Amino acid sequence: MHRRNYTLHLTLAAALVVLAAAAGRIERWEWKRGADAPGGGVGRVVVSTTEAPAAPRAAEESEEGFDSEAEVLVRFKPGVSDERMAEIAASLGDRVEDEIESVEGLASIDDLDDEEAAEVAAEYAALPEVEYAEPNFRVSVGPLESHSIRERFVSRLPLGAPNDPLFAEQWGLVNTGQREGRAEADISALAAWQKTQGSKKVVVAVLDSGIDYRHPDLAGNMWHRPADLEMYFDEQLGIVDDYDGFSALGEVRDPMDENGHGTHCAGIVGAEGDNNLGVAGVNWKVEIMPLKFMGRGGFGSTKDAIEAINYVIARKKDGVNVRVISASWGSQSRSRALEDVIRKAGEADILFVAAAGNDGADADRRPHYPSGYKLPNVISVAALDRKDQLASFSNYGAKGVHLAAPGKEILSTWLNGAYEEHSGTSMATPFVAGVAGLVLSVDQNLSVAELRERLFGTVDKLDALRGKIVTGGRVNAARAVGAVQIK
Amino acid sequence: MAYTKEEAVGRAREDLAGRLGVTGAEVAEESVEETDFPNTALGAPVRDEMSGMMISSGWRIRLAAGGKTYEYRADRNQLRLCDYKGANHKI
Numbered sequence: 031m032h033r034r035n036y037t038l039h040l041t042l043a044a045a046l047v048v049l050a051a052a053a054g055r056i057e058r059w060e061w062k063r064g065a066d067a068p069g070g071g072v073g074r075v076v077v078s079t080t081e082a083p084a085a086p087r088a089a090e091e092s093e094e095g096f097d098s099e100a101e102v103l104v105r106f107k108p109g110v111s112d113e114r115m116a117e118i119a120a121s122l123g124d125r126v127e128d129e130i131e132s133v134e135g136l137a138s139i140d141d142l143d144d145e146e147a148a149e150v151a152a153e154y155a156a157l158p159e160v161e162y163a164e165p166n167f168r169v170s171v172g173p174l175e176s177h178s179i180r181e182r183f184v185s186r187l188p189l190g191a192p193n194d195p196l197f198a199e200q201w202g203l204v205n206t207g208q209r210e211g212r213a214e215a216d217i218s219a220l221a222a223w224q225k226t227q228g229s230k231k232v233v234v235a236v237l238d239s240g241i242d243y244r245h246p247d248l249a250g251n252m253w254h255r256p257a258d259l260e261m262y263f264d265e266q267l268g269i270v271d272d273y274d275g276f277s278a279l280g281e282v283r284d285p286m287d288e289n290g291h292g293t294h295c296a297g298i299v300g301a302e303g304d305n306n307l308g309v310a311g312v313n314w315k316v317e318i319m320p321l322k323f324m325g326r327g328g329f330g331s332t333k334d335a336i337e338a339i340n341y342v343i344a345r346k347k348d349g350v351n352v353r354v355i356s357a358s359w360g361s362q363s364r365s366r367a368l369e370d371v372i373r374k375a376g377e378a379d380i381l382f383v384a385a386a387g388n389d390g391a392d393a394d395r396r397p398h399y400p401s402g403y404k405l406p407n408v409i410s411v412a413a414l415d416r417k418d419q420l421a422s423f424s425n426y427g428a429k430g431v432h433l434a435a436p437g438k439e440i441l442s443t444w445l446n447g448a449y450e451e452h453s454g455t456s457m458a459t460p461f462v463a464g465v466a467g468l469v470l471s472v473d474q475n476l477s478v479a480e481l482r483e484r485l486f487g488t489v490d491k492l493d494a495l496r497g498k499i500v501t502g503g504r505v506n507a508a509r510a511v512g513a514v515q516i517k
Numbered sequence: 518m519a520y521t522k523e524e525a526v527g528r529a530r531e532d533l534a535g536r537l538g539v540t541g542a543e544v545a546e547e548s549v550e551e552t553d554f555p556n557t558a559l560g561a562p563v564r565d566e567m568s569g570m571m572i573s574s575g576w577r578i579r580l581a582a583g584g585k586t587y588e589y590r591a592d593r594n595q596l597r598l599c600d601y602k603g604a605n606h607k608i
Binding site for chain 1: 557567
C-alpha cells in the first residue's frame, strides 16, 4: 500500500471510530435545557458510562434517526472531477450525498436502491477510479439534533479533531459555524494541537469551588501530590493531606467540588482529549491542581482565596511545576491582602489569569478584582460569543481588561460525570489559562513576563474589541505556541 | 439546604417577617420570576465575598410589607436579601 494511502486509510478509520463511538454514545446523551434549573439557561448533557452496541443499524430501525442515510464513504482517486463522481454514482443507481471538503476526493454516497452497505462499498472499491470505499456507520439520534450532529461528525470537523464525542459542540476550540456561530471564531485549537497537545509536566491550578476529580473526563489529568512530597504543613492549619489538591474549607480539606463551577472550568483547561469520551480540553494532557475556596453555593471569602494561593506558592517552592492559576471569580471589593498574595505568586513565576467580571460594564470605571489588580502576572479576560462579539454580560476596559476568549454557551465537564453548557467570563478565563499551559508545554522556561507577553502578542485582533480591551484581540492558541507564523 | 422555588419564597417571607417584626400574613408576595444573575452570588455579594463569574439561573422574589418592596434572590443552594439597610445579606 502506498504510504500516503495508508495514512489516509488510517485517517478514515479513525473517523469511522469516532462515528462508531458516537453511535454508541449519542443515544445516551440527553440535553436538558432548563429542566432542572430556574431560568432555563443551562444545557445539560448526561453521558451514560455504559457502552451501547456500535454496530451499524438498519435504516428502518429508527424513524427518528436519519431516514436517508449515506451508506458508503468513497475516496475517489486524485483527478476525478465532481461531475465524474456524480456520473459514477448515477451509473450504480446512487447519488453523491455530500463531499467531505477536508479530504480531497472523499464523498458520502447515498444508495438509492437499498443494497447492503458492504455490497455497495465493494462495488465502488472495485472501480479503477476509486481509492477505497467503506460502509458508513449509522448514528441514531433524536430528531432535533440528528441532522446537525451527522453534519458535524461526517463533513464539518476537520482532520486532526479529537475523537471526543461532544467535541463538535465545542465551538470555542473549533468553530465550524455550528448553531449559527461564525466559522473560525475560535482559539485555533486544531492548529495548536498539531504542535502540542499539552504536557503532564505542566501544572495549572484551578482556584475555584474545587473539582470533581473523579469525573471520568478529568481523572487522568488531575494533579496529585507526588509520593516524594510530604503532606502540606501550615502553622495554622497543621498537617493537611493534599494528595488530591487543597481546600481552604472544612475539616477534611477535600477539594471535591460541590457546586460544579470549578469542574466546568477544569474541563476547559484540560478535559482529557482524544479519549473517546465527552469533551476535549484546551490541553489534552496536563496536570490540573484543584484548589477549593468556594463551597456548594459558589461563593467564598477573600481570606480563603488567599489561603489557597498561599498553598500554591508553597508547593511551587517545594518543586511542583505549577505555573498558572486560573481564577474564574471575583467581586468589586478591593483587598490589598489578596493583591499582595497574587503579587507573591508572580514573584514565584506563577501567572494569574482572572475573569474580567459579568456586569457588562467598563471595568476601568467600575473595577472588578482580582482581575483589576495592576500586577505584572495578572491577565484579565473578557468573554466572546460564538460570533466573535463581546458577550453582552462581559466587562471590558481599554486599560484594564487584557484579552478575550470564548465565554458564552461553553460546554464542559460538570458534577457526577455530566456535561453542561454555561456562560460567563468564568468560562473565558480557563481558555486563556489553558493556552498558557499549552505554551509552557513547548517553552517551559518562559518567565511569567514572557508568557504574558506571548499571550498578548499573539491574539487575533477583532473589530469588536478595538478600543474595548488592551490587546483588542482574542487569544489564539496556534499562534501562541508557534504553530502558526505571526504576520 | 437545597431550595425549591416554593421553599425559597416561604423562607424569604419568614425572614422578612422576622426582620420587620410582623406576622407572615402581613408579608405579601409581589412577584416571583425566573431570571439569570451575573454570578454565583446572584449579583448580591456580601462584604469580602468572592463568587464565580458564571451566569446563574435563579428566582427574583419581590415581597411587600408596610408599604415597601423587598427583593430576595435565590437558587437551589442559597437565598439572599438584596440591599436591605444598605447591604446584601445571605439568609
